[in-house]
Amino acid sequence: MRVFLAGATGVIGRPLVRMLIAEDHQVTGMTRSPQKVDALRAAGAEPVVADALDAEAVMRAVSEAQPDAVIHQLTAIPQRLDPRKIERDFALTDRLRTKGTRHLVAAAQAAGVPRLIAQSIAFAYAPGPVGTVHRETDPLNMNPPQQFRRTAGALAELERTVLGAGGLVLRYGYFYGPYGGISRTGAMARDVMRRRLPIVGKGQGVWSFIHIEDAARATVAALTRGRSGAYNVVDDEPAAVSEWLPALADSLGARRPHRVPTFIARPMAGSYGVATMTRAQGASNELAKRDLGGTPEHPSWREGFRNGLG
Numbered sequence: 001m002r003v004f005l006a007g008a009t010g011v012i013g014r015p016l017v018r019m020l021i022a023e024d025h026q027v028t029g030m031t032r033s034p035q036k037v038d039a040l041r042a043a044g045a046e047p048v049v050a051d052a053l054d055a056e057a058v059m060r061a062v063s064e065a066q067p068d069a070v071i072h073q074l075t076a077i078p079q080r081l082d083p084r085k086i087e088r089d090f091a092l093t094d095r096l097r098t099k100g101t102r103h104l105v106a107a108a109q110a111a112g113v114p115r116l117i118a119q120s121i122a123f124a125y126a127p128g129p130v131g132t133v134h135r136e137t138d139p140l141n142m143n144p145p146q147q148f149r150r151t152a153g154a155l156a157e158l159e160r161t162v163l164g165a166g167g168l169v170l171r172y173g174y175f176y177g178p179y180g181g182i183s184r185t186g187a188m189a190r191d192v193m194r195r196r197l198p199i200v201g202k203g204q205g206v207w208s209f210i211h212i213e214d215a216a217r218a219t220v221a222a223l224t225r226g227r228s229g230a231y232n233v234v235d236d237e238p239a240a241v242s243e244w245l246p247a248l249a250d251s252l253g254a255r256r257p258h259r260v261p262t263f264i265a266r267p268m269a270g271s272y273g274v275a276t277m278t279r280a281q282g283a284s285n286e287l288a289k290r291d292l293g294g295t296p297e298h299p300s301w302r303e304g305f306r307n308g309l310g
Contacts, residue, residue, distance in 0.1 A: 001223060004065045004113075006030045006052060006104055007073035008040055011179045012119070012172075015216040016073065017043045023220060028065040030058075052100035062107035069115035069223050070108040072162070074100050080187035083273030086147045094154035101158045105165045116167030117222050122208055122232045122283035123174065123276075124155050130204055132281045133238050136171070136230045145271035159230065166228045170219060173234035173283065176301065177212035178310030184252065189309070192249050198258040200265040200273075203242030205280035208234035211304050214296040221292040231288040237300040238282025244301060251305040 003020055007013050008029030020027045021044035029045035031037070032052065040047035048065070050057040052074050062070065076092040101118065108116050125134040126141045140159070144152045159169050176182035183189060191197040210218075210233055218233045245257050266274050289295065298304035 002026045002067045004028045004062055004067035004070045009036045010073055012215055013073050015213050017045050019216050019220050052096055055103045058103040059107045062111050067113055070113050072104050072118035084270040086272050090151045094151055097154040097158040101161050105161050118162040118169050120169045120171045122171040122234050134283045136287055145275050147270055147272040168222050168226055169230040170233045172215050173208035173210040175212050176209055177308050183310045189252055193254045198260045199242055199245055200277035201262040205241045205277045206238050206282040208238045208282040209301040210234050211298040211308050218292055226291045232283040232285050233288055234283045234285045235296050235299055241277050248305050
């Protein structure tokens with residue numbers, strides 16, 4: 001199968017290229033950076049340099065590749081996020097999820113590509129009662145904290161555009177493992193080591209995680225399995241911040257995180273940062289396991305934090 005991978009040098013792009021090549025797929029990897037061409041070629045992919053925000057460049061790149069599938073992994077998320085400045089940190093990613101998605105879908109349709117897969121997230125559902133674990137049929141959050149409102153709108157537009165074209169949307173959980181922020185050398189790990197990432201309030205916010213390699217495996221599976229629709233790509237165990245954050249600290253050899261009241265955290269983390277710690281909700285992987293097949297090699301973050309941080 002000929003696969004066009006947009007965002008081939010991102011956090012998930014690197015293991016995804018490796019897995020696609022290992023399964024004898026022919027991969028065209030799109031990057032906007034000429035400096036990353038050699039790395040893509042060394043990994044076995046055919047590199048193409050194009051800006052996803054340039055409609056003509058994307059149309060030309062997809063047309064010349066003549067792929068059987070297009071995988072959209074376009075993001076531009078900084079290695080270190082400031083929860084008080086989420087709007088700033090997600091500005092380019094939001095454009096890639098709106099304008100970039102429209103360009104990529106239009107190019108795939110013009111080239112008659114039968115399979116379209118795009119990255120979304122499993123932590124943008126409309127809030128329910130504490131402890132809710134969301135299924136794909138639950139609505140997305142259209143009224144999040146102001147800092148996250150534009151990003152939520154961009155995610156919703158991405159999903160509408162891809163699903164309207166008959167594609168699959170993979171709603172990934174929080175990535176951990178090599179290359180990402182939750183790794184032994186990542187930004188979150190550094191904050192945990194310095195005890196700069198506290199448990200806010202009771203730490204009731206629930207996160208669903210996925211190891212980066214398991215996310216890549218699910219994406220490869222989606223090339224030939226699953227039907228048009230959204231899938232939560234997460235592990236088997238949603239967990240409250242009060243549970244997973246001390247476990248992450250322990251895995252890193254760090255001291256136990258501080259606890260701080262919500263009113264103290266809000267000036268430092270903003271409304272979005274506080275919400276992720278106190279009101280975030282998890283997601284179910286039941287549908288993805290049924291339709292895409294298989295169990296994650298790291299079915300729980302508990303083992304994954306101990307052995308899979310990289």
